[in-house]
Structures are given as structure tokens and as C-alpha cells.
Amino acid sequence: MECTTTPRRVQRTRRRGEPGMPPGAKYIGRGSRHGNRFKVGEPLPWPYSARFDEPVLIADRQMAVLWYALDLKATVGALYLACRDLAGHDLACWCAEGDLCHGDVLLPVTNAPEDSAEQMLDIVISVLAYGREFPYGPA
Ligand SMILES: [Zn+2]
Numbered sequence: 001m002e003c004t005t006t007p008r009r010v011q012r013t014r015r016r017g018e019p020g021m022p023p024g025a026k027y028i029g030r031g032s033r034h035g036n037r038f039k040v041g042e043p044l045p046w047p048y049s050a051r052f053d054e055p056v057l058i059a060d061r062q063m064a065v066l067w068y069a070l071d072l073k074a075t076v077g078a079l080y081l082a083c084r085d086l087a088g089h090d091l092a093c094w095c096a097e098g099d100l101c102h103g104d105v106l107l108p109v110t111n112a113p114e115d116s117a118e119q120m121l122d123i124v125i126s127v128l129a130y131g132r133e134f135p136y137g138p139a
Helices: 061-074 080-084 103-110 117-129
Strands: 010-011 092-094
Touching: 010 103, 061 080, 061 103, 061 117, 080 092, 080 103, 080 117, 092 103
Parallel strands: 010 092
Antiparallel strands: none
């Protein structure tokens, strides 16, 4: 019988003398290929900023994560790379485990059943955009 565990999001920590990375987890924070370039309090980056006459500030975590998900959908090859790199792994970010994080997009999407990552991404975007309580966070 095969024994599996569901991948989850874990917090990377800074403690003296420790690597700060849970064993087996993949780091998805800033500086990694899968980091979220949409930052709370900063203007929307290019090319999305070009759609607006005035700078649009990213107001909160929900907006930062929603834009991350939209960018994942809009960027050719990004979803493929995310699935290839991250499927089946715990995802480590600096975010506290109860805070909404782009890892909460990557977890359900990269672990969606075969060939359904795009549909899962659409569902995640809909949930984020309509402002309902996000169902994919840690239990
Ligand atoms: Zn995070």
C-alpha cells in the first residue's frame, strides 16, 4: 500500500544555526522562480500598470495574491513550470501559516489532478476575486 501525505504550505524561519527550510519543502518566496512579485503597498508592476493612467497600489494580501494568480494564468509557460517544479512538495514561504500567501494558489493548482491545473487556477482566481473566504489555506 502506498502511503502519501497531502502537500501543504510551511513557514520558512530565521533561527540561528538552522537552515530555516523544512526538509523536503520547496522554497517559493521572493528570490525564487516562484516568488510573488506583487507586493502589498507597492504599485502594480508592468505590464499591468500600463492599463491605468494613475499608479494602482496593491492594497492588501488578497489583492497581491489575486494578481499573482492572474499573472500565473497570463504568463506563457508559468503554470507548466510551477507544476513541474512544485507538484507533490510542501511549499515554504516566509509568510505566517495563517496569512493568505501565493502558496495558497500554488498548492491546489500544482497538485490538481492530471490536466486540470488550468481549471483549478480559474477556480482559485474566482474565489479570490469575489472575496469569499479562501478555502485552500491551512486547515
Ligand atoms: Zn508567502
